[in-house]
Amino acid sequence: MTKQVQQLDRVIIRFAGDSGDGMQLTGDRFTAGTAEFGNDLSTLPNFPAEIRAPAGTLPGVSSFQLHFADHDILTPGDAPNVLVAMNPAALKANLADLPRGADIIANTDEFTKRNLAKVGYPANPLEDGSLAEWRLHAVPLTSLTVKALETFDISKKDAERAKNMFALGLLSWLYHRPTEHTVSFLQTKFARKPEIAKANIAAFQAGWNYGETTESFSVSYEVKPARLAPGLYRNISGNQALAYGLIAAGVQTGLPLFLGSYPITPASDILHELSKHKQFGIRTFQAEDEIAGVGAALGAAFGGALGVTTTSGPGVALKAETVGLAVTTELPLIVVDVQRAGPSTGMPTKTEQTDLLMALFGRNGESPLPVIAPMSPSDCFDAALEAARIAVAYRTPVMLLSDGYLANGSEPWRLPEIDDLPDLSAPFTTAPNGPDGAFLPFLRDPDTLARPWAVPGTPGLEHRIGGIEKADGTGNISYDPDNHDRMVRLRQAKIDGIDVSDLAVDDPGGQARVLVVGWGSTYGAIAAGVRRVRAAGGQVAQAHLRHLNPLPANTGEVLRRYDKVLLPEINLGQLALLLRARFLVDVISYNRVRGLPFKAEELAGVIQDVIDSGDRQ
Amino acid sequence: MTELINGTGTGAGAGKGQGQGQGQGLSLVPKAEARQSLKDFKSDQEVRWCPGCGDYAILAAVQSFLPELGLKRENIVFVSGIGCSSRFPYYLNTYGVHSIHGRAPAIATGLAASRPDLSVWVITGDGDALSIGGNHLIHALRRNVNLNILLFNNRIYGLTKGQYSPTSEVGKITKSTPMGSLDKPFNPISLALGAEASFVARTLDSDRKHLQSVLREATAHRGASLVEIYQNCNIFNDNAFEPLKDPEVRDDITLKLEHGLPIASASKAVVRAADGGLEVVPRQSVDPARILVHDAHRPDPSVAFALSRLDEPAFEHVPIGIFRQVDRPSYDTLMAAQLEEAVAQKGQGDLAGLLTGGDTWRIG
Numbered sequence: 001m002t003k004q005v006q007q008l009d010r011v012i013i014r015f016a017g018d019s020g021d022g023m024q025l026t027g028d029r030f031t032a033g034t035a036e037f038g039n040d041l042s043t044l045p046n047f048p049a050e051i052r053a054p055a056g057t058l059p060g061v062s063s064f065q066l067h068f069a070d071h072d073i074l075t076p077g078d079a080p081n082v083l084v085a086m087n088p089a090a091l092k093a094n095l096a097d098l099p100r101g102a103d104i105i106a107n108t109d110e111f112t113k114r115n116l117a118k119v120g121y122p123a124n125p126l127e128d129g130s131l132a133e134w135r136l137h138a139v140p141l142t143s144l145t146v147k148a149l150e151t152f153d154i155s156k157k158d159a160e161r162a163k164n165m166f167a168l169g170l171l172s173w174l175y176h177r178p179t180e181h182t183v184s185f186l187q188t189k190f191a192r193k194p195e196i197a198k199a200n201i202a203a204f205q206a207g208w209n210y211g212e213t214t215e216s217f218s219v220s221y222e223v224k225p226a227r228l229a230p231g232l233y234r235n236i237s238g239n240q241a242l243a244y245g246l247i248a249a250g251v252q253t254g255l256p257l258f259l260g261s262y263p264i265t266p267a268s269d270i271l272h273e274l275s276k277h278k279q280f281g282i283r284t285f286q287a288e289d290e291i292a293g294v295g296a297a298l299g300a301a302f303g304g305a306l307g308v309t310t311t312s313g314p315g316v317a318l319k320a321e322t323v324g325l326a327v328t329t330e331l332p333l334i335v336v337d338v339q340r341a342g343p344s345t346g347m348p349t350k351t352e353q354t355d356l357l358m359a360l361f362g363r364n365g366e367s368p369l370p371v372i373a374p375m376s377p378s379d380c381f382d383a384a385l386e387a388a389r390i391a392v393a394y395r396t397p398v399m400l401l402s403d404g405y406l407a408n409g410s411e412p413w414r415l416p417e418i419d420d421l422p423d424l425s426a427p428f429t430t431a432p433n434g435p436d437g438a439f440l441p442f443l444r445d446p447d448t449l450a451r452p453w454a455v456p457g458t459p460g461l462e463h464r465i466g467g468i469e470k471a472d473g474t475g476n477i478s479y480d481p482d483n484h485d486r487m488v489r490l491r492q493a494k495i496d497g498i499d500v501s502d503l504a505v506d507d508p509g510g511q512a513r514v515l516v517v518g519w520g521s522t523y524g525a526i527a528a529g530v531r532r533v534r535a536a537g538g539q540v541a542q543a544h545l546r547h548l549n550p551l552p553a554n555t556g557e558v559l560r561r562y563d564k565v566l567l568p569e570i571n572l573g574q575l576a577l578l579l580r581a582r583f584l585v586d587v588i589s590y591n592r593v594r595g596l597p598f599k600a601e602e603l604a605g606v607i608q609d610v611i612d613s614g615d616r617q
Numbered sequence: 618m619t620e621l622i623n624g625t626g627t628g629a630g631a632g633k634g635q636g637q638g639q640g641q642g643l644s645l646v647p648k649a650e651a652r653q654s655l656k657d658f659k660s661d662q663e664v665r666w667c668p669g670c671g672d673y674a675i676l677a678a679v680q681s682f683l684p685e686l687g688l689k690r691e692n693i694v695f696v697s698g699i700g701c702s703s704r705f706p707y708y709l710n711t712y713g714v715h716s717i718h719g720r721a722p723a724i725a726t727g728l729a730a731s732r733p734d735l736s737v738w739v740i741t742g743d744g745d746a747l748s749i750g751g752n753h754l755i756h757a758l759r760r761n762v763n764l765n766i767l768l769f770n771n772r773i774y775g776l777t778k779g780q781y782s783p784t785s786e787v788g789k790i791t792k793s794t795p796m797g798s799l800d801k802p803f804n805p806i807s808l809a810l811g812a813e814a815s816f817v818a819r820t821l822d823s824d825r826k827h828l829q830s831v832l833r834e835a836t837a838h839r840g841a842s843l844v845e846i847y848q849n850c851n852i853f854n855d856n857a858f859e860p861l862k863d864p865e866v867r868d869d870i871t872l873k874l875e876h877g878l879p880i881a882s883a884s885k886a887v888v889r890a891a892d893g894g895l896e897v898v899p900r901q902s903v904d905p906a907r908i909l910v911h912d913a914h915r916p917d918p919s920v921a922f923a924l925s926r927l928d929e930p931a932f933e934h935v936p937i938g939i940f941r942q943v944d945r946p947s948y949d950t951l952m953a954a955q956l957e958e959a960v961a962q963k964g965q966g967d968l969a970g971l972l973t974g975g976d977t978w979r980i981g
């Protein structure tokens with residue numbers, strides 16, 4: 001029997017199962033195959049903070065969503081076309097997101113009386129007709145896997161655990177994914193347990209063969225490779241891109257990188273990644289706490305290193321005092337905040353944009369610092385370089401606001417040419433700058449207002465810095481009222497004067513009267529929403545802020561150019577507060593704080609509503 | 618300059634030897650060409666402690682000691698926290714950071730771990746080091762970061778005007794404890810030994826000779842050295858250590874710790890107790906052969922810990938000197954060794970190779 005092959009332009013798949021079912025790994029592997037095949041893609045891992053929540057329960061459900069297409073896409077997709085549900089909890093937790101008519105592949109082996117009861121199903125939904133509006137494929141994934149592995153010398157438990165590879169094989173068949181990669185991956189992953197490696201590969205192949213032979217699947221799908229800009233690509237997550245960006249920043253500044261960090265979700269992977277690359281002269285220091293992490297980074301910066309600390313919101317709260325010290329001592333420092341849902345512990349594995357005002361204002365005294373935010377996983381690389389540029393050139397701590405969605409999400413990244421990376425070197429001061437051979441540690445560069453960076457080991461430039469107010473120029477302790485007023489203003493002026501590029505506006509029709517502004521990780525969803533509105537004939541302009549402080553010089557002018565300005569944020573309107581205060585523009589906020597990114601369709605609706613309400617006036 | 622702080626080769630060979638470490642401490646810090654004097658280390662800043670403060674004596678002792686090391690002045694860094702003692706760096710003509718309350722060990726850790734060519738000092742007090750900064754202190758000690766930590770202990774908060782501190786005796790009447798403090802005090806020496814510090818000593822602000830002899834050993838030690846300095850606050854806690862200074866009694870209550878010598882004062886001696894611990898007995902009544910001989914190099918810190926408990930109840934007899942001095946690799950050395958190891962295994966970092974190192978595909 002030859003099965004029908006149907007062409008699709010894009011597909012959204014969600015793998016969902018128990019935390020222990022290996023859904024993140026399955027998603028990762030499907031993503032790798034998809035990247036290798038040449039589709040554009042975007043991913044959304046979604047997992048509980050508990051490492052192993054009670055098996056089979058709703059809080060234990062872990063999922064991985066992948067959107068892939070034959071054209072460039074901007075988000076991990078709104079609603080899945082296919083849900084792989086490894087147990088009743090996974091079905092129950094995800095069904096609401098699934099449009100009618102979508103495919104459900106359910107592991108029937110796990111739909112036992114006990115498991116159904118655990119999540120409150122009075123009857124088996126696979127059998128009671130309640131899923132009639134979806135295309136249900138009931139597959140005994142576990143028992144098929146165990147049967148396929150009968151001849152292997154492994155435990156029943158190990159055989160059962162390979163069911164995610166069976167599912168991966170089935171999905172790989174269904175969407176014509178290449179298989180070589182997964183086979184070699186499994187060989188490497190289980191290199192020390194060859195029997196387990198063989199079993200997993202066999203399970204993967206059994207899944208593929210099942211798709212090929214069973215009548216449950218009569219159609220398979222093809223999504224052609226995307227036509228992306230020419231270049232060399234790899235798939236990359238935000239945290240990995242950020243780590244690579246920091247490594248590149250070390251190379252491009254010519255400074256040894258020093259990372260002081262304390263483990264925290266969702267930032268820890270940056271520490272993990274950097275600790276693997278010590279051949280770049282990178283020192284990674286897992287500190288006793290968040291405060292020591294930033295303290296050590298600042299100490300290293302005083303010694304001439306590129307000091308970096310990585311954390312999430314609760315860590316930023318703890319580091320605030322040391323960041324203030326970096327502001328007043330005017331030393332370069334990069335503070336990476338991978339934002340997560342708060343307040344307090346909040347929801348550690350869920351995304352949010354709620355640390356913006358803390359980043360800007362969360363310190364005692366007048367304590368200005370630059371804030372920048374990447375807009376996609378791969379953009380974290382460029383954002384890290386930009387943070388380093390500003391930190392080093394202006395001798396200031398810089399706050400980089402990533403978030404959980406960028407950190408764990410991934411997309412294809414067109415690799416930059418190394419020769420095109422910016423030269424970020426800023427030489428240390430090595431000679432006295434004052435009269436009679438004196439050294440004035442707070443005598444500023446007239447252009448940048450940066451002070452000299454004279455590191456220990458430099459003869460003749462011995463000086464003391466600290467948290468107490470410093471006399472302009474000499475840096476000696478000063479309680480003089482006028483001096484303090486001057487220093488407060490100088491520190492502010494230095495940050496205000498940082499050279500940042502103008503805010504670009506995307507308005508292909510040139511007729512838009514509504515502008516959508518965003519910042520950070522919402523870029524993809526906003527741009528996808530804008531596309532939909534334009535495709536439906538609407539006129540809308542889009543601008544996205546990378547620099548939150550200082551704001552681009554043309555920000556006010558851009559905002560005032562439009563009748564209406566819409567600002568979607570995953571907070572309760574933090575940037576809106578700022579833009580309203582700074583520019584007296586009546587920004588329309590759209591806010592959701594559900595721990596999840598916006599959906600394109602949702603934003604398209606919001607944009608259309610704003611356009612329509614404009615028409616009515 | 619960039620070469621000085623860059624690269625991975627720094628720290629090679631340091632601390633790898635198996636000796637006792639004496640003289641190793643500053644082997645990576647460049648030496649001054651010319652002879653130095655006290656005035657080389659005085660900054661142009663006016664010293665602003667209360668008249669009569671013990672800090673003056675410590676500052677003078679350190680300023681007159683530093684020339685003896687013969688180090689390039691620009692390779693010395695004093696890092697402090699907050700408190701009266703933490704103004705110290707301003708008065709020394711070296712590099713310095715007056716940082717934030719309790720965090721000096723953390724900041725100094727980043728500096729010392731990345732710059733083995735520096736002599737890094739931490740100046741702290743009992744509140745700064747043991748209250749708000751207690752966590753950083755114990756971790757700097759357990760990691761054996763190459764730091765000389767001088768803990769000025771006056772058993773009171775001075776800069777905030779006289780509240781009890783983590784080393785104040787129970788029942789201390791202060792502004793914040795009008796009915797007496799309730800907290801059991803820390804013994805800084807016991808705490809440091811509990812953190813397995815590789816060098817732990819106690820000295821006295823008024824005894825310059827002893828203070829400098831301890832500094833000599835502390836700077837020769839590679840790794841973390843903690844020196845507790847009993848320091849008099851004549852405003853809020855005057856005469857806290859008077860018995861150790863009073864010529865009438867000091868020789869009787871001071872138990873001098875000198876490696877290889879019996880531990881005794883003029884009238885008392887330390888011996889093994891029947892229960893396995895240590896006890897102080899009248900010196901005349903004991904067979905000299907029974908007096909405990911001090912072994913500062915003993916790998917196991919338990920005897921040093923027992924010695925640190927001898928001043929309870931307070932000040933009947935107080936061990937002064939170096940409790941512990943053992944060789945253990947310094948943190949910067951271990952860190953530098955990993956960087957060298959990474960280069961040996963993978964070659965020098967190659968950015969292009971890193972970026973293209975994963976699974977890539979080409980379009981166009």
